[in-house]
Amino acid sequence: MSIDAQLNDLLPSAYAPYRNPRDYITGWTDRIWINRGLGQINDMYAPDVKVHTCYGETYGMRDVIGNSIQKMVAFPNRGGGHDDVIWEARGDNSFISSHRVFNNATHTGHWTYGPPTGRTWFNRSVAHCLVRNNVVVEEWVIRDEFAVLEGLGIDPYVVAAELADHSPVLGKAIESGEKASSFAGVIADPVVAGISGARPARYREDSAMIVRYFDEVWNQRHIDRVAHYCNEAVVCQSVRMRRSMQISNFQMEVMALLAPFPDGVIEVRDIAVHESADLGTRIAVIWLLRGTYSGSPVYGAVNRAPVNIMGVSHFELRDGKISREYRIFDEISVIAQIIKHGNGWKSPTAIAS
Structure with missing residues (x-):
């Protein structure tokens, strides 16, 4: 299946005035973040x-624009490479x-985390956007904070x-999957x-394989x-800029995430598949791991906290x-949930001392 064939699933109005959905996403992202066209x-x-x-x-535009201004001031030279855009039609005038x-x-500017440190950071993030009638109507954002x-x-x-004291990360919506929460319901x-x-x-065969x-x-x-x-030379790029190669190391990355949550179960919540001549076949997956912090003390003293981990692959x-x-x-969201639960939790620093 070629990129041109997938474009046949969409009306041009879904991504106009750009050539395709990938150009739509990267184009307006640059206009906002590089050209500062907030x-x-x-x-x-x-x-x-x-x-x-x-x-x-978060609902509505006020928070989106307000948070963007603050981040631009804190990190004025913020740059980023468009690693990939994996898109798939959702009807003839919508796509994910x-x-x-x-x-x-x-x-170099004040931010949520305090005054300027003068230090540079690197991370990866994914914005999983539902575009309907040429505008983003819903978005799932995951960052390696x-x-x-x-x-x-x-x-x-x-x-x-x-965050454990002030963020909605620990509210009932995230714990029980109420209302429109990212954690609501079962797919x-x-x-x-x-x-x-x-x-x-x-792409049902490829999608079913990933499930x-x-x-x-x-x-x-x-x-x-x-x-x-996986191929024998498989590579896994994970959080904190970790990179593992080959089957045995890939296996360890899987077990490293499960070890703190030995009863953890992953649910696949969304799939998008795209094929192009330059990048081949790629599959985007939004997943949710539900478990309890009852295994390896990776994030401090084990306290059996219920944890929801929204991730993307x-x-x-x-x-x-x-x-x-x-x-x-x-992981900051994960740690905040563990801290909120309390029950004898101590940070790794406190344990070491």
């Missing part, structure tokens, strides 16, 4: 846009776009403790339809099945197997 956010987002994050839900960005910036704090030399546990068959809506009847990968390797703990789903396929995975989730 007012154009009003043109690109619906007035009642829903933004889902690992910390709760999973936009992966490699970010870097120097902290631990990498930011690590780069700035700021204790992530201090920041997570502050019956993500191959057919996910949180972004019904999928086109194509089986999560079920067998992650949920059934058949870690040896990594060799069945971008897979690159070669010869029907996974050749690369970009796996992103927000």
Whole structure:
């Protein structure tokens, strides 16, 4: 399936005046963040846009623009590479776009984390946007925030403790999946339809393969099945800029996330597949890991806190197997949930002392 064939699923009005959905996403992102055309956010987002994050839900344009101004002042040289845009049609005038960005910036202005440090940070993030009638109506945002704090030399546990007191990350919506939360409900068959809506009847085989990968390797703990789903030279790019190569190291990255949450179960909540001549076949997956902090004390003293981890994986396929995975989730959100639960929790620093 070529990129031109996938464009046949959409009316040109879905991404006009750009050539295709990838140009639509990268073009207006640059206009807002590189050219600082903040007012154009009003043109690109619906007035009642829903933004889902690992910390709760935001509705409407005021918060989107206000937060963007603050971030631009704190990190005026913020740059980023458009690593990839994996898009798929959602009807003839809508599409889902999973936009992966490699970010870097120097902290020269005041920000949520305090006064300027003069230090530079690097991370990856994904904006998973539902575009309908040429505007973004819903967005799921996942960032590797631990990498930011690590780069700035700021204790992530201090920041997570502050979020535990003030952020909606620990509200009932995130704990129980109420209302429009990113964690609400259960997806019956993500191959057919996910949180972004019904999928086109194509790439079902590749999509089903990815769902089986999560079920067998992650949920059934058949870690040896990594060799069945991945190429021998598979690469995993994960949080805190970790990079692992080959089957055995890929297996360790899977187990490293499960070890603190040994009862964890992953649910696939959205899938988008795109194929292009330059980048081949890629699959974007929004997933949710539910578990309790009852295993390895990676994030301080174990306290059996219930944890919801919203994450995203971008897979690159070669010869029907996974050749690369970009796996992103927000550890600060995880730590905040653990801290809020209390029950004897102590930070790794406190334990060490």
